[in-house]
Amino acid sequence: MGSITWDRNTGWAGEPYWKEATFYQVYPASFKDSNGDGWGDLPGLISEIDYLEELGVDVIWVSPIFESPQKDMGYDVSDYQKIYEPYGSLENVDTLLREAHRRGMKVILDLVVNHTSQEHEWFRESRSSKTNPKRDWYIWKPARYIDGVRHPPTNWRSYFAGPTWTWDEHTQEYYLHLYAPDQPDLNWENEDCRRAIYDNTMRFWLDRGVDGFRIDTVNKYSKRQDFIDAPVTDANSPHQSAPEMWCNGPRIHEFIREMNDEVLGPYRAVSVGELSNTPNPEQVIPYVSAAARELDMVFEFSVIRLGTGNILGPKYIYQPFPLSRLKTLTEKWQSFVEGTDAWTTAFIENHDNARAVSRFGDTSTPEMWVRSAKTIALWQVTLTGTLFIYQGQEIGMTNMPSSWGIEEYKDVESSGFYAEAVASGDEERVRKTLHGLSLLARDHSRIPFQWDDSPNAGFTAAGATPWMRVHDDYRSLNVARQRGDPASILSFYKSALRLRKQHRELFVFGTFKLVDPEDESIFAYVKRDARGGSGKKAVVVLNMSGEEGRLGPDVTAAMDGDEPRLLVSTRGKEGDAKIKGGKPVMSAWEGRVYVNYE
Structure with missing residues (x-):
């Protein structure tokens, strides 16, 4: 399959390009600052577009850059047709589009239309x-x-x-306002309001050349109209968790279908929706069924939210979880579209979650950090669906140091949960909240990108003050250090992304079957050609622990057929162990993919 030419516009085998594209999320405030004001900007992003092309990115997703008082980092828009001045200008957006399109890449913007700023x-x-x-x-x-x-x-x-x-x-x-008081919710029940959204926030940018949207809070537009109290589930608070009052409401599919029919469809704009509090596949399918004409794909958060408490009250009271839980949730959201006309996504980082290698990997030593970051990469690139990477994931960026105090947490959500814990007067709750924030806070994904070992990590000028503190470890963890190292995390991502497209019938479009769900160290699964034409299958084996492990009988049995060939190992040649004649040892935090024919 490696000989097939993939085209970013036409895709492969008649599929739309976005199914096998690699999307890369840029959080512009933290990506690259071009003018030394400590705030990332569009010229900075444009200056590094070759880096993204070199990585293997097909679509750049730019988080909110619109005019905003920045109470929630641009998710409080005060003017959809203007650019927040520290980011740049409309002309900078035009340049970004031109430079991306010239390289065969596409650009999508963040569409925030559940609410506006109160200054709109x-x-x-x-x-x-x-x-x-x-x-x-x-x-x-x-x-x-x-x-x-x-x-x-x-x-x-x-x-x-x-x-x-x-x-x-x-x-x-x-x-x-479902979020901050600065973010009043729009009333989608009002038709004039919906028409203004389509014209003011969507057609304006699509006419300018944008290729689509990541659509924020997409399932919250339709609220229940009886506006009744939620059941009391927290007797210590006057405010109760109530997502059932506003998620997946009575008219939500009508609204999104209208959005598609009037705007997304005619412009052939790609759409990916943020679908929170929707844990059942039968609820998700209607959003992403091709026949339903709503969205191309959505983000479902069961896997990425592992470790968090209840989404509202105790969200930042950390909940440990076993590997078996991660495995079964991955299987659930990998297989839920099989036999349907729906599509899925693969992702493990974004701007609303902490760093994957700190949450799911092992940062106890530099060696374990590299190993586990590569293993997580191999897990992600072999999953069915459209792949999304968040800035810094490709170099293994980690959470903020545990030594940093609460004053380094800038996010409105972190501040709100911490203040609530302090106000409770419960010292144990404060301690647990601080611990949870150190593992899970949104702030971890928002610290400046680490480009090199110069002052401020090359994110901004040496004498500037970055809007968030630069990680203490930037001198040892940065792009420049990894770029020329064939054994680096960055180099592994580049090769793994190429491998994903070379074997797209398995990794992008293939079926997923979990092997040995109860094993708490080895994460193994089989990927098969969903079209059945090649007879090829891949067995992905990931040791997601810090100890050596042997493959069990279920894993070796999954390799039945022609003698399996090692396609890739996170350990390179060191991982080239043979299956025949015994059970190979998996090193700590090692990943392998074997390919054979049935």
Whole structure:
């Protein structure tokens, strides 16, 4: 299959290009600063586009760059048609598109349309009076009075702690915000509001040449309209977890189908939705079924959220998990589209989660860090679906040092959960929250990208002050150090991404079957050609532990057929062990892929 030419526009075997493309998420504030103000920008991204091409990236996903007061790092948009000045200008976006397209790469932007900033012109009008034409573009409700005391309309808890309702003194009503009070929710029930979203936030950018969107909070547009209290599940809080009130609501598929029919479809724009709180495959399939004409693919978070507590209240109270749990969840979300016209995604890092090698790997020593980062890479590149990589994943960037204090955590969510723990007066809760943040906080993925060993890691000028502190280990962990090293994590990612396309019928499009689900050290699975034409299969074997391990009988049995050939090992030639005549030893944190024919 390696002789087949893959085209970024037409894909392979009649499939759309985005199925086998490698997407790379850029968090622009932290990627590359070109002017020394300590804030990453579009010219900085453009200056490193050759690095992305060299890595093997096909599509660049740029996190929010629109005008914003930055209460939630750009996920609070105040003007969808302007660029936040520290990032650059509209002309910089045009240059990025031109340079990417010239290299055969595509660019997608982050579409944030569940809510706006409270500084957006639409909300300014909406809150100006109850009779304003845009009043109903947001969700306003009167107060409840109990014994003469004013209370919010419902008892719902927001994602960033506290209530989902904020009182507006001017119009004497509450407005809804699932996130921060600075992020009022748009009312998708209002048709004029939806039309404005399509024109103002989507067609504007597609007409400019953008190739599609990652769509934020895509399943929260349709809220239940009865606005009732959620059941009390936390007796110690007046605010209760209530995602059932706003996730996958009664009109959600109608809204997304309309979005596709009116905008995404006619522009042939690729779409990937953020689908939270949707843990059942039968709920996910309607979003990504080709016949349903809604979204091309979605992010489902069961695997990447392992270790977190309940998504709202105790989210940052760390919950240890066994490898067997990781394995069964991977199998669930790898196989759920088999026999359907739906599609899936593969990813283990993004801007909302901590670093994969710190969470799922082993950073106890430099050797284990390299080994485990490569093993995680091999796991990801052999999974079915569209592959997404987050900036720094390809060099094994790690969580912030455990020695850093809470003052280094800049994220609104981290601040909210920590403040809530402190306010409780429970010292044990504060301790557990700090521990959980050190493992899971969104901040870990947002520290500056580590380009080289110069001051500020080459992210910004030597004398500048980065908006977030640079990792203490940047001198030993950076692109320049790995770029010329054939044994580096970066070099392994480059070769693994090429391997993924060379054997796309197995790794991109293949079926997935887990082997030995209960083994707590060895993660093994079989990938087969879903079309059945080649008779080829791959057996992926990952030792995800710090101890040597032998392959069990179920794993060796999975290799039945012609003598298996070692396709790749994270240990290079050291991993070239033979299967015949015994059970090979897997080194600590080693991954291998064997290929044979049935």
